[in-house]
Amino acid sequence: MREILAAGRWLYLIAIYAFVVGPMLFVCAASLNSAANFPANFDGITFKWYEAILKYPEFTRAAWVSALVALVSSIIAVAAAFLAGYGMFRSDRKESVVLSTVLASPILVPQIVLSLATLQFLALFGVSSGLAGLVAVHTVHSLPFALRLVLSGFSRYNFSLEEASANLGAGRLTTWWQVTMPLLKANLIAGFTFCFILSFVNLPISLFLTDARTATLPLVMFAHLEARIDPMLPAVASIIVIAAAVTTILLERYLRIRLVD
Amino acid sequence: MPELRLANVSKYYGETLAVDNLSLTIADGEFVCLLGPSGCGKTTALRMIAGFETVDKGSIHLDGEDITRKPPQLREIGLVFQHYALFPHMTVAENVGYGLRVRGKSRAFINGEVANALALVRLGELGARYPAQLSGGQQQRVALARALAIRPRLLLLDEPLSNLDAKLRDDMREEIRNIQRKVGITAIFVTHDQSEAFGLSDRVAVMSFGKLQQIAAPAAVYESPASIQVGSFIGSINDFKGEVAAVDGASVRVDIGGGIVISGSAAHARQGATVTAVVKQERITLSPERPAAGDNVFPCRIGTRTYLGSTICYRCEAEGFSFGVIVPNNPHFAQFETGQPAVAHWSGSDCHVFM
Numbered sequence: 001m002r003e004i005l006a007a008g009r010w011l012y013l014i015a016i017y018a019f020v021v022g023p024m025l026f027v028c029a030a031s032l033n034s035a036a037n038f039p040a041n042f043d044g045i046t047f048k049w050y051e052a053i054l055k056y057p058e059f060t061r062a063a064w065v066s067a068l069v070a071l072v073s074s075i076i077a078v079a080a081a082f083l084a085g086y087g088m089f090r091s092d093r094k095e096s097v098v099l100s101t102v103l104a105s106p107i108l109v110p111q112i113v114l115s116l117a118t119l120q121f122l123a124l125f126g127v128s129s130g131l132a133g134l135v136a137v138h139t140v141h142s143l144p145f146a147l148r149l150v151l152s153g154f155s156r157y158n159f160s161l162e163e164a165s166a167n168l169g170a171g172r173l174t175t176w177w178q179v180t181m182p183l184l185k186a187n188l189i190a191g192f193t194f195c196f197i198l199s200f201v202n203l204p205i206s207l208f209l210t211d212a213r214t215a216t217l218p219l220v221m222f223a224h225l226e227a228r229i230d231p232m233l234p235a236v237a238s239i240i241v242i243a244a245a246v247t248t249i250l251l252e253r254y255l256r257i258r259l260v261d
Numbered sequence: 262m263p264e265l266r267l268a269n270v271s272k273y274y275g276e277t278l279a280v281d282n283l284s285l286t287i288a289d290g291e292f293v294c295l296l297g298p299s300g301c302g303k304t305t306a307l308r309m310i311a312g313f314e315t316v317d318k319g320s321i322h323l324d325g326e327d328i329t330r331k332p333p334q335l336r337e338i339g340l341v342f343q344h345y346a347l348f349p350h351m352t353v354a355e356n357v358g359y360g361l362r363v364r365g366k367s368r369a370f371i372n373g374e375v376a377n378a379l380a381l382v383r384l385g386e387l388g389a390r391y392p393a394q395l396s397g398g399q400q401q402r403v404a405l406a407r408a409l410a411i412r413p414r415l416l417l418l419d420e421p422l423s424n425l426d427a428k429l430r431d432d433m434r435e436e437i438r439n440i441q442r443k444v445g446i447t448a449i450f451v452t453h454d455q456s457e458a459f460g461l462s463d464r465v466a467v468m469s470f471g472k473l474q475q476i477a478a479p480a481a482v483y484e485s486p487a488s489i490q491v492g493s494f495i496g497s498i499n500d501f502k503g504e505v506a507a508v509d510g511a512s513v514r515v516d517i518g519g520g521i522v523i524s525g526s527a528a529h530a531r532q533g534a535t536v537t538a539v540v541k542q543e544r545i546t547l548s549p550e551r552p553a554a555g556d557n558v559f560p561c562r563i564g565t566r567t568y569l570g571s572t573i574c575y576r577c578e579a580e581g582f583s584f585g586v587i588v589p590n591n592p593h594f595a596q597f598e599t600g601q602p603a604v605a606h607w608s609g610s611d612c613h614v615f616m
Binding site: 158160161163164165166167168169170171174178179182183 | 311312313332333334335337338339340342344346347348349350359360363364407408411
């Protein structure tokens with residue numbers, strides 16, 4: 001009986017890792033396959049698909065757009081989460097609960113609805129989306145995640161340090177810069193990284209808000225996929241996966257920051 | 262010269278009056294303790310002086326300047342927090358130098374001042390450590406050095422010794438007093454511990470229910486309490502409720518029922534008034550024999566005996582009432598066993614009668 005249980009536990013673990021890590025490994029392997037189709041039988045190792053990416057300006061352009069949108073939206077989301085968390089924990093009022101629910105609510109809305117709603121909202125003011133609209137919707141989408149990470153930092157933060165700092169002559173901005181932010185560094189960096197990755201890989205929330213100039217990387221990948229399926233897509237995907245993995249490992253290793261608690 | 266003056270200061274928390282019309286003047290170089298039970302408003306008063314609580318009514322002047330609405334970071338008042346509130350991500354030296362750093366002082370100046378402040382609290386060699394690597398007593402000293410490094414106009418201490426063990430507490434108490442004298446700074450120390458307050462202060466301000474009950478030298482607060490709140494909060498006491506039976510100048514006879522009459526003293530007692538007579542437990546003498554003369558002589562029986570080391574506490578059952586007595590554990594004082602008879606007596610001048 002005990003052996004069966006132990007075997008079951010192993011199967012369970014293997015299944016989890018297979019389904020979580022397996023597809024990513026498969027994608028990485030496929031990006032090195034020299035066969036011209038995808039998926040296809042393994043034909044030999046090549047890096048030509050990675051070279052091919054560079055020859056598609058829409059890919060590199062979209063990568064820059066995605067990086068810019070992810071960078072700006074993550075900075076805004078983390079800054080907003082910091083201010084919200086500071087206010088909630090400092091004031092200790094019951095409105096805080098309502099506020100944290102409101103700020104977390106974008107998580108409950110299907111992302112494609114969020115995209116469509118933003119489009120209509122901007123149209124109401126006669127504004128075309130552009131990069132600003134894209135950044136706005138990505139910020140809204142990232143905020144709940146940033147908030148979760150930042151709030152967990154504030155829950156361990158001792159607010160009498162703020163008073164100590166003020167007592168010693170520091171204004172609020174100095175206190176934030178010298179005391180609050182250094183002590184919440186791990187949460188702020190984790191929040192930023194998490195939001196950046198979420199934004200960078202997200203397809204549906206950009207769907208209605210982009211044009212040829214502002215197409216994000218996932219959108220371009222999707223468009224490419226509709227036209228034809230070749231191993232260039234796995235190559236792009238591999239770059240993203242490897243970059244995310246390296247970032248996560250570096251953060252844990254050198255800053256002892258965990259993206260997931 | 263720095264002089265702190267609180268005039269009719271009040272603070273409400275919703276409907277509750279946390280500090281009620283507090284007026285207080287503290288002279289330059291003086292050490293004053295705010296003493297009272299928890300919830301008496303002493304910490305709120307301190308936080309208003311530091312600028313962390315708004316003042317609802319009244320005003321606070323420091324050195325002639327109205328600081329009632331001045332933001333805390335501009336007040337130049339040092340505060341030592343109960344839980345130290347040291348910055349955990351900074352070394353001891355960085356903590357102590359923080360106030361000078363935010364004032365934009367030069368690095369050389371800061372290094373010199375930090376060294377002075379650390380030498381003052383005898384932590385000269387620990388500047389490179391982090392707060393988490395220090396003991397409670399050392400952290401307390403860093404907090405003190407950090408508050409003094411900005412050369413504040415006034416030093417506030419919020420129950421700074423309450424997290425230390427008994428021996429360390431006594432040492433730190435001495436040290437705080439010595440440093441305060443050496444620096445010559447005006448200090449306000451909040452505590453609920455009477456011996457701490459008596460041991461440290463030039464004057465003790467006793468607070469209860471948000472009100473200042475009495476401010477006087479320690480001996481005056483102890484020997485002549487100004488109100489029933491002070492009389493019953495300070496020391497271990499017995500209180501007897503009764504009615505004034507006779508008045509003769511300052512001496513009063515109080516009928517506490519059952520034909521028992523206690524003599525005491527009161528400033529202005531009125532015949533027939535309902536009063537409380539308060540006598541400190543160590544001011545009652547227990548003898549095997551009836552004394553030749555004196556006030557308040559009551560034969561009794563020892564109900565319980567509690568051995569406390571330096572003192573022994575007795576619960577005495579007299580006819581119709583009972584009271585506690587504290588006797589020094591010293592062969593010059595008569596000691597008793599449970600159930601033994603004894604005679605208790607105390608002087609009328611040790612028994613304060615309050616309306």
